[in-house]
Amino acid sequence: MNEKSVEKVVIIGSGPAGWSAAIYAARAALNPLVFEGALTAENQDAGTLPMGQLTTTTEVENYPGFPSGDLRAYLKSALAEERLWALPSDDLDGDPPRIVSGAALVELMRRQAENFGARVVSEDVTDVDLSVRPFTLVDSSGVTTRAETVIVATGASTRWLGLASEERFKNNGVSACAVCDGASPRFRDQPIVVVGGGDVAVEDAEYLSKFASKVYIVHRRDELRAAKILVERIKRNPKVEFVWNSVVADVLGDDAAGVQGVLVADASDPSGARRQIAASGLFVAIGRRPNVGFLKGALELTSEGVIKRPIPFSSATSVPGVFVAGDVCDARYRQAIVASSSGACAALDAERFLLENPIERR
């Protein structure tokens, strides 16, 4: 075996989990290689563009260390010139941003990892062989990489409704994250629509009812799929009204005010009669898809479709030497700070594993 061709740690993914793992692995002198994904139309359609889900949101108010303030000078000094294109123009020019944007936050993480020596490959990992160590990874340019340990941090993709109006009002009243956006002033004491019928939709509705004047749950069936205890609680919530057997047909509003209403139609006849609901927001809670396709079954998944962590409080997976972090193994919290912390844990676990399981070199 040619020792030089085997990486000690390969990290797959470029959200908070991947970059945090890279920062920790680089500082532990493990010289990590990060596959950040490729900037392709396919990834755009699938919601898996490089730098992860945070790049789809304008303001991140709950990541510690970024209170409100003007970050423009800091961003220009911290980031390499050739990465400034990735930031929304408001981050660099015009009125001072109120708070850090998702794109800026994740760019800063990437830069921090690079500062400590992490190497970045702008390709997708498309195939893996995790049956023997060192593991083998094939990327979208056809290059094969071998690795003593792998950290999977490929995140998840939001399932959107697919309406043009939904796209138009993203970050202007349309959201896929109640915990991230629900407390925003635009939703306070206003009616809000949640679409979906599973645990996430019900939990989102419960959470949003703390701020909203009323929460409509639009669901395509006449009963919820959520856990019984959640269903019983939400049905007792006086602020919640159910819109059964219905689908969201359109989102109404204008560019200045954002969302002002939602048109719903009968699920059995979506092009038929429509009802208008006045609302300042639409929260889409019809599911998230963990990005595990490239694994082709190489790691065990849970019944919720995320990568299984068989050992409590560990980032270990079903394959020794392969670790996991972030939303790809998280069906519960799905927040940037949680993804970051699990990335750090995965790097620490990989470091220990390498010490305890050296590969015999001949």
Ligand SMILES: Cc1cc2nc3c(=O)[nH]c(=O)nc-3n(C[C@H](O)[C@H](O)[C@H](O)COP(=O)(O)OP(=O)(O)OC[C@H]3O[C@@H](n4cnc5c(N)ncnc54)[C@H](O)[C@@H]3O)c2cc1C
């Ligand atoms: C609209 C929206 C707003 C949000 N707002 C907030 C907020 O305000 N605060 C907060 O804490 N959280 C927020 N979140 C949640 C937060 O974005 C996620 O919890 C977090 O980004 C998860 O990080 P991650 O590193 O696990 O994965 P992701 O951020 O999903 O990043 C993973 C990335 O890895 C790359 N990748 C995937 N597959 C491959 C592959 N095969 N090869 C190479 N690379 C690959 C892709 O680029 C992918 O995007 C929001 C989420 C959404 C959708």
